[in-house]
Amino acid sequence: xxxxxxxxxxxxxxxxxxxxxxxxxxxxxxxxxxxxxxxxxxxxxxxxxxxxxxxxxxxxxxxxxxxxxxxxxxxxxxxxxxxxxxxxxxxxxxxxxxxxxxxxxxxxxxxxxxxxxxxxxxxxxxxxxxxxxxxxxxxxxxxxxxxxxxxxxxxxxxxxxxxxxxxxxxxxxxxxxxxxxxxxxxxxxxxxxxxxxxxxxxxxxxxxxxxxxxxxxxxxxxxxxxxxxxxxxxxxxxxxxxxxxxxxxxxxxxxxxxxxxxxxxxxxxxxxxxxxxxxxxxxxxxxxxxxxxxxxxxxxxxxxxxxxxxxxxxxxxxxxxxxxxxxxxxxxxxxxxxxxxxxxxxxxxx
Ligand SMILES: [Zn+2]
Ligand SMILES: [Zn+2]
Numbered sequence: 001x002x003x004x005x006x007x008x009x010x011x012x013x014x015x016x017x018x019x020x021x022x023x024x025x026x027x028x029x030x031x032x033x034x035x036x037x038x039x040x041x042x043x044x045x046x047x048x049x050x051x052x053x054x055x056x057x058x059x060x061x062x063x064x065x066x067x068x069x070x071x072x073x074x075x076x077x078x079x080x081x082x083x084x085x086x087x088x089x090x091x092x093x094x095x096x097x098x099x100x101x102x103x104x105x106x107x108x109x110x111x112x113x114x115x116x117x118x119x120x121x122x123x124x125x126x127x128x129x130x131x132x133x134x135x136x137x138x139x140x141x142x143x144x145x146x147x148x149x150x151x152x153x154x155x156x157x158x159x160x161x162x163x164x165x166x167x168x169x170x171x172x173x174x175x176x177x178x179x180x181x182x183x184x185x186x187x188x189x190x191x192x193x194x195x196x197x198x199x200x201x202x203x204x205x206x207x208x209x210x211x212x213x214x215x216x217x218x219x220x221x222x223x224x225x226x227x228x229x230x231x232x233x234x235x236x237x238x239x240x241x242x243x244x245x246x247x248x249x250x251x252x253x254x255x256x257x258x259x260x261x262x263x264x265x266x267x268x269x270x271x272x273x274x275x276x277x278x279x280x281x282x283x284x285x286x287x288x289x290x291x292x293x294x295x296x297x298x299x300x301x302x303x304x305x306x307x308x309x310x311x312x313x314x315x316x317x318x319x320x321x322x323x324x325x326x327x328x329x330x331x332x333x334x335x336x337x338x339x340x341x342x343x344x345x346x347x348x349x350x
Contacts (some may be wrong), residue, residue: 001014001017001018001019001020001021001119001120001121002016002018002059002119002120002323002346003016003018003118003119003120003272003323004059004118004119004323004327004330005018005055005056005057006045006054006055006056006327007050007054008054009045009046009047009054009304010045011048012327012331013045013058013326013330013331014327015323015324015327018057018115018119020121021069021121021123022114022123022171023068023069023070023123024069024070024087024123024125025070025071025072026070026073026091026125026126026127026128026293027070027073027075027123027124027125027126027127028065028066028067028068028069028070028073028082028123028124028127028131028225029067029068029121029122029123029124030062030064030065030067030084030117030121030124031065031066031067031083031120031121031346032059032062032063032064032117032119032120032121032122032346033063033064033065033077033140033141033143033144033345034063034064034139034140034141034144034320034343034344034345035059035061035062035063035116035117035118035144035343035344035346036061036062036145036147036148036149036176036341036342036343036344037146037326037329037330037333037341037343037344038060038061038110038148038149038176039175039176039266039333039341040060040086040112040148040266041058041059041060041111041116041118041330041333042330042333042334043266043268043329044056044058044111044112045058045295045330045331046334047263047273048088048269048270049112049267050110051109051112051113056115057111057115057116057118058111058116058323059110059111059116059117059118059119059122059178059294059344060086060109060110060112060116060147060148061086061109061110061117061119061145061146061147061148061149062083062084062116062144062147063081063082063083063134063140063141063143063144063146063147064076064081064082064104064117064122064140065079065080065081065082066079066080066082066127066131067080067121068073069127069182072314073127073128073129073162074128075128075131076127076131077122077163078129080131080133081133081134081135081136081140081143082131082132082133082134083131083132083134083143083146083147084110084130084131084132084147084176085101085102085130085132085147085151085293085294085295085296085299086109086110086111086122086147086148086152086293086298087101087102087103087104087107087265087292087293087295088104088107088108088109088110088125088126088129088130089101089104089107089110089129089130089295089296090104090105090106090107090108090124090125090126090129090157091124091128091130092106092210093105093106093138094129097128099295099297099324100293100295101129101130101295101297102155102292102293102294102298103188103292108125108126110124112123115300117328118323118326118344118346119323119346120323120346120347122214126144128132129296130296131296132146132296132299132303135189135303135307137304137307138307139314140345141251141314141317141320141343141345142314142317143309144311144314144343145176145180145317145341145343146299146302146303146306146313146318147197148177148293149176149177149180149316149341150180150302150311150313151182151294151299151302152177152180152264152291152292152293152294153177153178153181153183153241153264154180154184154260154294154302155168155291155293155294155298155340156177156181156239156241156262157181157184157185157188157237157262158184158188158292158301159291159294159298160257160260160262160289160290160291160327161224161237161239161260161262161289161291162237162260163184163185163188163190163237164188164189164190164236165188165189166189166190166191166193167190167191167236167237168190168192168231168232168234168235168236168237169181169185169192169193169235169236169237169238169239170189170192170193170195170227170231170235170237170238170239170251170254171185171192171193171194171195171205171238171239171241172195172196172216172223172238172240172241172242172247172250172251172254173195173196173209173240173241173242173243173247173265174194174195174196174198174201174202174204174205174241175201175241175242175243176316176340176341177203177241177264177265178194178196178239178241178242179203179204179205179208179316179340180313180316181239181241181264182194182205182208182209182210183208183209183311183312183315183316184311185237186208186209186210186315187209187305187310187311190237191211191212191231192205192209192210192211192212192294193210193212193213193227193230193231193235193312194206194210194212194213194214194216195213195214195216195223195226195227195247195250196213196216197215197216199215201213202214202215202231203206204340206266207315212230214226214227214230215267219250220246221246221250222246222247222249222250222253223250223254224249224250224251224252224253224254225253227250227254228253228254228256231254231256233256234254234255234256234257234259235254235255235256235259236256236259236260236264237259237260237262238252238254238255238256238259238260238261238347239251239262239263239264240261240262240263240264240265241264241265242264242265243263243264243266243267243268244265244267244271244274245267245271245272245273245274245275247265248263248265248267248274248276249274249275249276249277251263252276252280252281252288253277253279253280253339255284255286256284257284258284258285258286258287259284259286259290260286260289261286261287261288261289261294262290262291263288263289263291264290264291270275275290282311284288305345316340316341317340317341317342317343318340318341319339319340319342319343320342320343320344320345321342321343321344321345321348322344322345322349322350323344323345323346323348324349325344326344329342329344
């Protein structure tokens, strides 16, 4: 198969011919229809993820067609259109038994714990616990994002964040996951304040229904005061969708009394741990929550909203590229976060 592979962290990746994967007993091999380019892929390439063993094929948000199934798989057949959460659960540990597959004790993650989906084929473990059917009307390009940014945002806003109609929701960082969060919060009846340094990202947030936008470049120490002003005392729910010490602290300080902060953006160790204003957490009885992907069995309510057109993940995809263009696009993810989402289509030639 053709795949994007890198032999050294931070050095140019290349498209090469590699052996086709074969499925484990509980796993499947999927022919990749589309795979999203995510900032986590860039962190992996830079060497920020201790799970990655070289040489490595990145890619963790994907959709495609089941090509081969392992002997122990009961629910899936070749030809099925599928996507998968980026956290693939084992299906058997205590966390999985309690329904919390997104924090599985023995999870695998394509593109991190093993070779990922910047390739014509990808192997996925424990298919019966992890695969999600993609309806015929949903393109692979749109479905790919459901594995990472969109499902992650859905659980952060609707699950962990418990958003309610009429609430103020602040979203710090309007990249792929942040814009998804804006769309999901608006569809849930909340009023959204979008915060970002990029005018284009804020433009998109407004197009997705954000009631207010804050240009964070005017507030290098965090845009919390602007959020508190615009929301008449603070947001009920605030997300750090970027993942930085500044946006994390600003998100917490954006909250009104008894508000909920959800940390969604990954915090790379290189940036250091954020300083969370814990005195404020006590004094205002704030909740600090984490959100880590979403289990396959929690997808149906989100899929229903996508099918009904209440949620439009298709609008987040702004460009689609070939596998050959992927190494340069991966390297470019280290620059200023662009607005919108790029997907790679491995079968595409030009
Ligand atoms: Zn991702
Ligand atoms: Zn498990």
